[in-house]
Amino acid sequence: MNTEEQISLIKRGSVNLVNETELKEKLVSGRKLRVKFGVDPTRPDLHLGHIVPLNKLKHFQEMGHTVVFIIGDFTAQVGDPSGKDSTRPVLDKASVLANAKTYTDQAFRILDRERTEIKFNSEWLIPFTEFKKDSLSDFINVAKSVTVSRLLEREDFKNRMKQESPISLLEMLYPVFQGYDSVAVKADVELGGQDQIFNLLMGRDLQKLYGQPPQTALTMPLLVGTDGVKKMSKSYDNYIAFNDEPKDIFGKTMSLSDETMNSYYELLTEADMAEVRAAHPMEAKKKLGETLVEKFYGREEAVKARQGFEQVFSRNELPSEMPEFVIREPMKISQIIVAAGAAKSGNEARRLIEGGAVRIDSQKISEDGVFEPRDAILQAGKRNFRKIIRGA
Numbered sequence: 001m002n003t004e005e006q007i008s009l010i011k012r013g014s015v016n017l018v019n020e021t022e023l024k025e026k027l028v029s030g031r032k033l034r035v036k037f038g039v040d041p042t043r044p045d046l047h048l049g050h051i052v053p054l055n056k057l058k059h060f061q062e063m064g065h066t067v068v069f070i071i072g073d074f075t076a077q078v079g080d081p082s083g084k085d086s087t088r089p090v091l092d093k094a095s096v097l098a099n100a101k102t103y104t105d106q107a108f109r110i111l112d113r114e115r116t117e118i119k120f121n122s123e124w125l126i127p128f129t130e131f132k133k134d135s136l137s138d139f140i141n142v143a144k145s146v147t148v149s150r151l152l153e154r155e156d157f158k159n160r161m162k163q164e165s166p167i168s169l170l171e172m173l174y175p176v177f178q179g180y181d182s183v184a185v186k187a188d189v190e191l192g193g194q195d196q197i198f199n200l201l202m203g204r205d206l207q208k209l210y211g212q213p214p215q216t217a218l219t220m221p222l223l224v225g226t227d228g229v230k231k232m233s234k235s236y237d238n239y240i241a242f243n244d245e246p247k248d249i250f251g252k253t254m255s256l257s258d259e260t261m262n263s264y265y266e267l268l269t270e271a272d273m274a275e276v277r278a279a280h281p282m283e284a285k286k287k288l289g290e291t292l293v294e295k296f297y298g299r300e301e302a303v304k305a306r307q308g309f310e311q312v313f314s315r316n317e318l319p320s321e322m323p324e325f326v327i328r329e330p331m332k333i334s335q336i337i338v339a340a341g342a343a344k345s346g347n348e349a350r351r352l353i354e355g356g357a358v359r360i361d362s363q364k365i366s367e368d369g370v371f372e373p374r375d376a377i378l379q380a381g382k383r384n385f386r387k388i389i390r391g392a
Helices: 003-011 020-028 048-062 093-100 103-107 122-129 138-143 155-162 169-185 194-209 246-254 258-268 273-278 281-297 299-314 333-339 346-354
Strands: 016-018 034-039 066-071 116-120 189-193 216-220 324-327 358-360 376-380 384-390
Touching: 003 020, 003 048, 016 194, 020 216, 034 048, 034 169, 048 066, 048 189, 048 216, 048 258, 066 103, 066 169, 116 122, 122 138, 122 169, 138 169, 169 194, 189 194, 194 216, 246 281, 246 299, 258 273, 258 281, 281 299, 324 333, 333 346, 333 358, 333 376, 346 358
Parallel strands: 034 066, 034 189, 066 116, 189 216, 324 384
Antiparallel strands: 016 216, 358 376, 376 384
């Protein structure tokens, strides 16, 4: 692949490239580039929105370059304001480390382990912010060169100021911390979502300050969440996680609107969009569900997920397998739903009942009454089935 072909592949599907001339010079040099991508572990799982940049990182690896995958264990405790209309809750260290535990294994479902460096940014950001015995911290020195007016150029900050929504000083400093990540790992290229462009450009500014060649900033489009409105985010709880069960990945895919489905095809697959649009929406959605399940679990699980969905929703049959719950004494139906793992809380269980989404032996339940122990089939929502067994 010559340089022009590499540039074409890198640009395909991207939103911003700053700048192309510099990137071409780096590629022509023939050296292995260090391509940076960072995630803050605000929840335990990576989600489909991460596939968009991860696929692009994979392209760089196939060209022989090294991916520097940064786990933001420090910055997750600050809270990235990108695209946010309010201050994000700050996580404690224990929660951040617990969430980060599975990130690397999930990333390696797409990335080449041999061409990936995993870094935690507390490694350099703690020393960066600490005062030294005989001098100011590096952070104080950097802060002298970053103006408040520059930070307030961010579109999301402008919007929040117009709405009189508070902006914490900590949030304003987030771009500086992310920018310093680029200095610490000597990044040649940084990838991010299109809402991250300010942070990526801050990385260029700080690299120049430290006498390093500025990184190329490459942004990718944001994948809309399953709600079809906001970007997919763990914080918005509108995501499909890498670690979701096959049936849940398939089921969530089937819940997408047709418009959202098309955007998933464009950003997550290499399917011919003319063929996708020509197909019946239901069949196209099922194929997308299969494709996504296969990416994480293989072809056999993808076929099983589709068959399981069709068995329950197309032919109105019961699943061939379902979790069991043993009941030995009378319980309220909402309590059974929670205890059986079909809802996270009593409030959620009662909302399901009030919304007509709970059935016992195919009979809709309209009140949260007391259930006497007996064998039965419980359905809570579209996809949650439990076999209730009367205990001795």
